[in-house]
Amino acid sequence: MLKVNNLTHSYQTTKLSFSFTAEQGSINAILGPSGAGKSTLLMLLCGLLEPDMGETTLGGQDFTFAPAHMRPLSILFQEHNLFSHLSVKDNIGLGLSPSLKLNEAAWQQVFDAADAVGLSEYLNRLPDALSGGQKQRVALARCMIRQRPLLLLDEPFSALDPALRQEMLLLVKKLAQQQEATILMVTHHPEDARLIADNLLFVDQGQIACEGPISLLDTPPPTLKMYLSHK
Structure with a gap:
């Protein structure tokens, strides 16, 4: 289980503080207005921002102040951050080794990871030859x-486009x-959460x-209802 307790970050006169839990294997959608702190929460979890205080544990292991590269998570941003001079297979291989010194099993x-996302035929292509x-x-x-x-999105x-976004989410x-x-x-689309x-x-x-089950979207409390009314 992921446990976030009073994870706090101050910026100028603004103070953000997060507390929640997430069961292992669960998918948790984070909704909210622009500027509410959604991306800040992910940056605190992945180590791109350091909290002022608080605690974050996964399976009982504390990683609140661990170096970013030692945290038990991966994060996927809107920008794909691929290396333009490396092939598809090499860009994927970086997930295993920054030096790309991989043995046959690696x-x-x-190859299995590329196959899982439907890219087996594109292993030697450069990113510029790929669609978004x-x-x-x-x-x-x-x-x-x-x-x-733990995977942060x-x-x-x-x-x-909506159809391709749905395909990627599934x-x-x-x-x-x-x-x-x-x-x-993190999403701005309630339909993605559903x-x-x-x-x-x-x-x-x-x-x-x-916070609660995704059915909250059907019977939202006042603050969530107001947000959804503008979507």
Whole structure:
């Protein structure tokens, strides 16, 4: 289980503080107005921002102040962050080794990861020869090959058209279920949350204003209802 307790970050006169739990293997959608603190929460979890105080544990192991590269998670951003001079297979292989010094078994993992996201025929292509959706598939494969128990999604598919975005979300759900990974997914689209999420975290004014099963979208409390009325 992921436990976040009073994870606090101050910026100028603004104070953000988050507390929530997420069961292992669950998919948790994070909704909220722009500027409410959704991406800040993910940055605190992945180590791109350091909290002022608080505690974050996964399976009882504290990683609140651990170096970013030692945290039990992967994160997928809206920008795919592929290396333009490296092939698809090499970009995926970076998830296993920054030096790409991989043995035969490791390269087989790369091939399997590419196959899982439907890119077996594109292994030797450079990113510039791929569509936007294919680039995000490469980035997703690079995340999943690391087999971390926690996956953070910071609107990675928001630039895709609705049909392709839905396809990618269902692929994420399938791969995460295979690895029993827990997902925290920031989105501005309630329909994305309905599609794959088990639970909802609603962030407002730098805190978790409400949380619960995804059915909260059908019977929302006042703050969430007001947000949904503008979507």
